[in-house]
Amino acid sequence: MSRYRELQAFDAVVKTGSLAGAARQLQLSPATIMRAITALETRLSNTLLIRGARGVNLSPAAEQFAISCQHILQQTDAAEHSAAGLHARPAGQLTVALPLLMAPHIFTPIALAYLDEFTDMQLVTLSREDVPKLLEEGIDIALVVGQLPDSSSFAMPVGKVKPMVCGSPGYLAKWGQPQTPADLKSHRTIVTTALGYESEWRFCCEGANRQVKLAPVLRCTTQHAAIQAATLGLGLVRCMSYEVHDELQKGLLVPLLTGFAVDAVPVQLIYRNGRRAEARVRTFIDFATPRLRAHHALLE
Incomplete structure (x- = not known):
């Protein structure tokens, strides 16, 4: 079996998690897949697969090799497609x-x-x-x-997009509009607990970024839910401009503290x-x- 086919066999085992799965994917026998992996391990002088009762696992050495192997196969396929005129x-x-x-x-x-x-x-x-x-x-x-x-x-x-604080017209009519980031401490706020969203809100004050600690009335697991709650007047929400583009266009939310926004x-x-x-x-x-x-x- 060629080196390319050995790499194909190894990549198939990694993707399917078993020798049998790789054999089905490549339409070969499990014995052929085993011989390809053994030949690859012999040539590399390293163990790639750890065989056990529940299947196979990657050895530490195989983790990085699997990434390189996938890259080589993708590059080879791309070169063949280009040479065959499929790029167009x-x-x-x-x-x-x-x-x-x-x-x-x-x-x-x-x-x-x-x-x-x-x-x-x-x-x-x-x-x-x-x-x-x-x-x-x-x-x-x-x-x-x-x-x-x-x-x-x-x-x-x-x-580019920019962070902003927004509130609904109904909320602002009832609770007033904050004039500075410090005013947020007397407002109802909504935060998102999802990965990538900060629990503290940052603003640019006198040329320096500063954080404001909040006591939110609502914590949502998604930003979508937090924005929806804000449109219903429950409190103020911090978001990226693209996340509330439609709400701003429809007048459901109003941007606040724009003079204190951090850079886009x-x-x-x-x-x-x-x-x-x-x-x-x-x-x-x-x-x-x-x-x-x-x-x-x-x-x-």
């Missing part, structure tokens, strides 16, 4: 990660338009608030809000391989970038 007509599945509240009004219309134009493509969307690891998690493209850590990914800027943060599409990316990745970047930049929820 994208086909297959594209996995895109994005913040939860970016999907309904901003991303979904763009995704539907993309699928109308590229009829051989399928999209899988993953909603999450952290910065994903593209290669390790099998994600092709991510729409990310905020500064990126040092990364080998390529980034395409599409706009970038919104970027991140992906791997730059201009060498596969057609399914490259066409989506080229299609989505100008449409995201034109959206009113993303500041220039």
